[in-house]
Amino acid sequence: MNVILIILDSLRRDHVGDYGNRWILTPNLDALSAGSLRFDRAYPESLPSIPARRAIHTGLRTWPFRGWHRASRQDVGLYGWQPVPEDQTTLAEILHGAGYATLFVTDTLHQFRPGYNFHRGFDVFHFVRGQERDFYRPASLCPKGALEGVLLGGPQREHATRIMRQYLANTRGRRREEDWFAPRVFLKAMEFLRPAREAQPFFLLVDAYDPHEPWDPPDHYVRLYDEGYRGPEPQIASSGDSGWLEERQLERMRALYAAEVTMVDRWLGNFLDRAEELGLLESTLVLLLADHGHAFGEHGIAGKVPSALYPELLDIPFLLRHPEGRGAGRSAAYPASTHDVAPTILGALGLEPPSPVDGADLTPLLEGREPDRERPHLTAGYHDHAWARDEDYALIVRSDGSEPRLFDLREDPEQRRDVASERPEVARRMFEEYILADASGPLPEY
Structure with missing residues (x-):
């Protein structure tokens, strides 16, 4: 059995149609959910991006962030923001050792540093450059006057301004929708499918940074959710108190995010369609989840704030699709988390991890049984x-x-x-x- 693992950054559970949302268009996520076991109580064991991904890649808890130190030349000073430790074995390394072809495509910039070890175990990996503050191009290439079109303010105005200046330099010259980041990630993943088919069994990890901010999807997506807005675009949240934003600006921010979600959904659908055309879905386990969510004024917060561990940050989608249709169309109340991904994949493949993991194998739920680990409560940490x-x-x-x-x-x-x-x-x-x-x-x- 092959494995496709899809990570979508900052996707809120309550912004997916099959989880009850009625105003955002997510037909491809909904179709995947209909053919999957859907987890209605899934949460990251730690956040934000790097801690959550460490848990996904290793099956081990990142929280409580012991041994953390701020890495040199690192602009993120959050506890737990550190590489995969050298003594931890990644899922890709285990599968590579079991004879799987391993492939990885991502635009999540924090994983690009080789010392962070997220590429370990992959035969092929491709980094789509230019997201957020990736130093892909000189920030001086930011088009003249472009920052004036972005709403900048709030508790992290200076930081947000630096991000947007770099991002606008990185994305200068985009013309077609295929030039945006989510399309580029899924197009590269589609390229990987054909050689992966020839090298079965395979493990393909598709890690898309969208719908993470900045939110600047093509206009035809934005028009689905909002028209008539006048003023600088609230494409970045300046994480903290949302009081600096007027209600109309918050409404626009939510619309930009919804538009970004729909764009991601479209290209996810293109990718899954290609996998089906190649006859791969009938022999491939598919998992999709987010690392965390994002706040849009709820509880007086916009963005991601460690003290705001409310549902808008912690409730994530988590779908498990078995090629034989086991569990399809059912929902699971078992509390699932990011560190369950690796043991679940290994359990589905009948492989044992080389050392104990912290997460639970969720595959018994596909047969209507409970996992071996009872979970009467969950815990998580953010900074x-x-x-x-x-x-x-x-x-x-x-x-x-x-x-x-x-x-x-x-x-x-x-x-x-x-x-x-x-x-x-x-x-x-x-x-x-x-x-x-x-x-x-x-x-x-x-």
């Missing part, structure tokens, strides 16, 4: 904050246990009302019995 959830409550707390926010999921599923002061014993119990227990002791201090 200096931690999160825990069970059937009844969700807890957001600083890593030292201070500033807890507690939400009663039975009465408040959108997590609008903090009840930590009313039920301090619940917050304390969840921090001690879930977060500290899963971390095997106190969380690191930096």
